[in-house]
Amino acid sequence: MAFLELRNIKKSYFLGQQEFAVLKGIDLDFELGDFVSVLGESGGGKSTLMNIIGGLDRNFEGEVTIEGRSLDHKQEQKLDEYRRGTIGYIYQSYNLISHLTVLENVLISLDMTALGHKEREERAKDLLARVGLADQIAKHPNQLSGGQKQRVAIARALAPDPQVIIADEPTGALDAQNTAEVLELLQAIAQEGKLVIAVTHSQDVANHGTRIVHLADGKIDSDERVHPAYPVTGEEVRLDSKAMPLSASFQNAWKHFAHNFWRNSLIMLGTAIGLFAVLLFSGLGNGVNAYINKQVSDLANPDYPTIVKNVSTKEQSKGKEATDLMQNTYQTMMIDYKKATLSEASLHQIEKVKHVKRVLPGYTFMNVTMAYQGHDVQTPKYQSWTPATNKSIIKAGHAPKQGEILVDKKSFAKEMDAKNWQSIIGQEVTMSFVAYDANNTPIPLTKTFKVAGVVDSVSPVAITNLATMKQILQDEGANTDYTFASAQIDQTENVKQAVKDINGLKDSTGTQNVLAISIGSMLDTINTIVSLATNVLAAISGISLLVSALMIIVTMYMSVSERTKEIGILRALGESKRDIRRLFTSESLIIGVMSAILALVMAYGLGFAMNAALYKIAKFNMIQVSVNNIIFTIIVALVISFLAALLPARRASRLNPIDALAAD
Numbered sequence: 002m003a004f005l006e007l008r009n010i011k012k013s014y015f016l017g018q019q020e021f022a023v024l025k026g027i028d029l030d031f032e033l034g035d036f037v038s039v040l041g042e043s044g045g046g047k048s049t050l051m052n053i054i055g056g057l058d059r060n061f062e063g064e065v066t067i068e069g070r071s072l073d074h075k076q077e078q079k080l081d082e083y084r085r086g087t088i089g090y091i092y093q094s095y096n097l098i099s100h101l102t103v104l105e106n107v108l109i110s111l112d113m114t115a116l117g118h119k120e121r122e123e124r125a126k127d128l129l130a131r132v133g134l135a136d137q138i139a140k141h142p143n144q145l146s147g148g149q150k151q152r153v154a155i156a157r158a159l160a161p162d163p164q165v166i167i168a169d170e171p172t173g174a175l176d177a178q179n180t181a182e183v184l185e186l187l188q189a190i191a192q193e194g195k196l197v198i199a200v201t202h203s204q205d206v207a208n209h210g211t212r213i214v215h216l217a218d219g220k221i222d223s224d225e226r227v228h229p230a231y232p233v234t235g236e237e238v239r240l241d242s243k244a245m246p247l248s249a250s251f252q253n254a255w256k257h258f259a260h261n262f263w264r265n266s267l268i269m270l271g272t273a274i275g276l277f278a279v280l281l282f283s284g285l286g287n288g289v290n291a292y293i294n295k296q297v298s299d300l301a302n303p304d305y306p307t308i309v310k311n312v313s314t315k316e317q318s319k320g321k322e323a324t325d326l327m328q329n330t331y332q333t334m335m336i337d338y339k340k341a342t343l344s345e346a347s348l349h350q351i352e353k354v355k356h357v358k359r360v361l362p363g364y365t366f367m368n369v370t371m372a373y374q375g376h377d378v379q380t381p382k383y384q385s386w387t388p389a390t391n392k393s394i395i396k397a398g399h400a401p402k403q404g405e406i407l408v409d410k411k412s413f414a415k416e417m418d419a420k421n422w423q424s425i426i427g428q429e430v431t432m433s434f435v436a437y438d439a440n441n442t443p444i445p446l447t448k449t450f451k452v453a454g455v456v457d458s459v460s461p462v463a464i465t466n467l468a469t470m471k472q473i474l475q476d477e478g479a480n481t482d483y484t485f486a487s488a489q490i491d492q493t494e495n496v497k498q499a500v501k502d503i504n505g506l507k508d509s510t511g512t513q514n515v516l517a518i519s520i521g522s523m524l525d526t527i528n529t530i531v532s533l534a535t536n537v538l539a540a541i542s543g544i545s546l547l548v549s550a551l552m553i554i555v556t557m558y559m560s561v562s563e564r565t566k567e568i569g570i571l572r573a574l575g576e577s578k579r580d581i582r583r584l585f586t587s588e589s590l591i592i593g594v595m596s597a598i599l600a601l602v603m604a605y606g607l608g609f610a611m612n613a614a615l616y617k618i619a620k621f622n623m624i625q626v627s628v629n630n631i632i633f634t635i636i637v638a639l640v641i642s643f644l645a646a647l648l649p650a651r652r653a654s655r656l657n658p659i660d661a662l663a664a665d
C-alpha cells in the first residue's frame with residue numbers, strides 16, 4: 002500500500018452538452034520522501050490532476066486513497082480537514098494575500114493548527130528564516146521580488162506541517178538563480194520525508210526530483226525514477242491540525258478592516274449618522290417626557306389624586322370622565338358654593354376605599370386680590386397647603402405656618418421687585434377674597450399674612466396652611482365645608498385602581514358622588530403622546546439605517562469580488578465554507594460595532610451641546626440618552642450589519658475554490 006494512491010481517475014469538462022475528457026484513467030502511487038515531477042504538454046491536465054490530489058476538486062471519477070483510507074469527495078468537511086492537515090500548496094503566481102505582511106501570510110495557515118499564539122509566531126519566524134527571509138517579515142508581498150514571494154509561499158505551505166506539498170509550476174515565473182534556490186528548498190522538503198509533487202514544463206526542473214511522471218493524452222505514458230527516494234524515518238512528531246477558531250476569523254476580519262480603514266470609515270460614518278439620529282430622537286423623547294413629568298409632578302404628588310364634588314346630574318355624568326365633569330364643579334363653586342363642597346359623609350366614604358391611607362381636605366378660592374405696599378395684584382387661585390403639594394415648588398422660604406402665606410414668583414414677587422424677588426419674604430401682604438355662608442350669601446374677607454416663601458408653579462397661586470384658612474372662615478361665620486380633598490394612596494401602583502374606585506362612589510340617589518383625577522393618569526396620556534411622537538421620529542431616521550444596510554451589502558459584495566482570489570487561497574489552505582462566511586460577517590459586525598460607537602460619541606457630543614444650549618431656556622437636560630437606548634442602538638447596529646453581510650458572505654463561501662484561485 003502506497004502513501005497516496007490514485008485509482009482510475011477520470012475527469013471531463015463540459016461545454017454545454019459537449020464533453021472534453023481531460024484525464025482518462027490515471028493510476029499512480031506516491032510515497033513519502035519522493036520529489037515527483039509531473040511533466041506534460043500544455044493543457045494536458047496536470048493542474049487538473051493536482052487539484053484532485055489536493056482535495057480542491059470534488060467533481061471527478063475514480064478514487065484517491067491516503068494511507069489506505071479512501072478520500073470521500075462527497076464529504077466537504079473531510080476534504081477541508083485533508084487540505085489543512087495533509088496538503089501544502091505552492092503556486093506559480095505565489096498567491097500571497099496582499100493586505101497581510103509576510104509574517105501574517107505564514108501565520109494564516111497556522112491558525113488551523115493546535116499551536117498556541119507564541120509557538121505559532123515562533124514557527125512562522127523559523128520557517129521564514131529557513132527560506133532566507135528573516136529580515137523581510139514585516140514587508141507586504143508587493144514589496145518583495147518574485148523569488149522572495151515564492152519563498153514566502155513555501156514557508157506558508159510548510160507551516161502546518163503537511164505530508165504532501167503540491168507545487169504547480171513553482172519556478173515558472175523565476176529566473177535561473179531563484180529557480181535553483183527554490184528547487185533546493187523543495188529537495189530539502191522531500192529529504193525531510195515529505196512527498197513533493199511538482200508540475201513543471203522544464204526537464205531541468207524535473208531532473209532535480211527523484212521521479213518523473215509524464216502525462217500525455219489524459220494518461221500516464223511514462224513513469225521514471227531518476228534518483229532513489231529519500232529515507233523516511235517515520236519518527237517525526239507531526240503538528241495537529243484543527244478547525245479554524247472563531248477568534249482567528251475575527252482577527253483576520255479585523256486585519257482586512259484595518260487595511261481598508263478609510264473606505265470602511267465612510268460606511269461607518271453613514272451608518273453612524275442613522276444610528277445617531279435614532280439615538281438622539283430617543284434621547285429627546287426621554288428628555289421631553291422627563292421634563293413634562295417633572296413639571297406636572299411639581300404641581301402635585303402623583304400618589305395623591307385630587308377629589309372634588311360631582312355637581313353634574315346622573316344623566317350628565319353617565320359615560321363621562323372625571324376630567325370632563327370637573328369644569329362643571331369649578332363653575333358651580335362660583336355661583337352655588339355650597340353645592341360644590343365635599344360633605345363630611347363624602348370624605349368618610351372616600352376614606353373607606355381600598356388603598357386610601359388618609360384623606361386630606363382643603364380649600365380653593367378663585368379670584369383673589371393681593372395687596373402689597375399699595376400695589377394690587379389679581380391672583381386666580383388661593384388654596385390651602387396640603388401634603389399633596391410638592392415642596393419643590395417653593396423656590397425660597399418655607400411651607401406656610403399659622404398666619405403665613407406663600408406668594409407666586411412670577412405674578413407677584415417679581416412684580417414687586419424683579420431682581421431681588423426673595424426680599425418679599427417676611428413682609429406682609431393683604432388678601433381679599435369672597436367666602437360664602439351656609440345660605441350661599443357672599444362674605445367678602447380681607448386678611449393680612451406674613452410671607453413665608455415664594456412658589457413657582459405653572460399657574461399663579463397663593464397658599465396658606467389649612468388651619469389658618471379654616472380659622473378665618475370660622476371667625477367670619479362662613480361655610481367651612483371643604484372644596485377639595487387629596488387622597489393619599491398606599492402605593493404608586495395602586496393609584497389607578499383607587500381613582501377608579503373613588504369615581505365609582507355613589508350618593509343616595511345613585512349619582513356619581515365625587516370626581517377623582519390623578520396627575521399620574523394625566524401623565525400617562527402625555528407620555529403616550531410624546532413616546533408616539535419620538536418613536537415616529539426615530540422610525541423615520543431608521544430609514545437611513547436601511548440605506549446604511551444597503552451600503553454595507555454593496556461594500557461586502559465588492560469586497561467578495563476583490564477578494565475572490567484570497568477566498569480561493571484560504572479554501573486551499575483548508576478553511577471551510579463556514580470560515581469564509583465568518584470572515585465576511587465578522588468584518589461587517591466590526592463595521593456595525595464601530596458605527597454604534599461613533600454614533601454614541603456623536604449623540605453624546607451633540608446631546609451635550611444641545612443640553613447646554615437648552616438648559617438656559619428650560620433649566621432641564623432635554624436630551625437624556627438612557628442605557629436602554631444605548632443597548633438598543635448596539636443591538637440594531639449588530640443586527641443590521643449581520644443581516645447585510647449574510648448574502649455576500651454566503652456568496653463568498655459558495656465560490657468554487659478552483660475558480661476562485663483562477664481569478665485575476
Ligand SMILES: Nc1ncnc2c1ncn2[C@@H]1O[C@H](COP(=O)(O)OP(=O)(O)OP(=O)(O)O)[C@@H](O)[C@H]1O
Pocket residue numbers: 014015023041042043044045046047048049050
Ligand atoms: N473550468 C474549466 N472548464 C473547461 N475546461 C477547462 C477548465 N479548466 C481547465 N480546462 C481545460 O482542461 C484542460 C486541462 O487544463 P489544465 O489546466 O489541467 O492543463 P495543464 O496541463 O495544467 O496546462 P498548463 O501546463 O498549460 O498549465 C485544458 O484544455 C483546459 O482548457
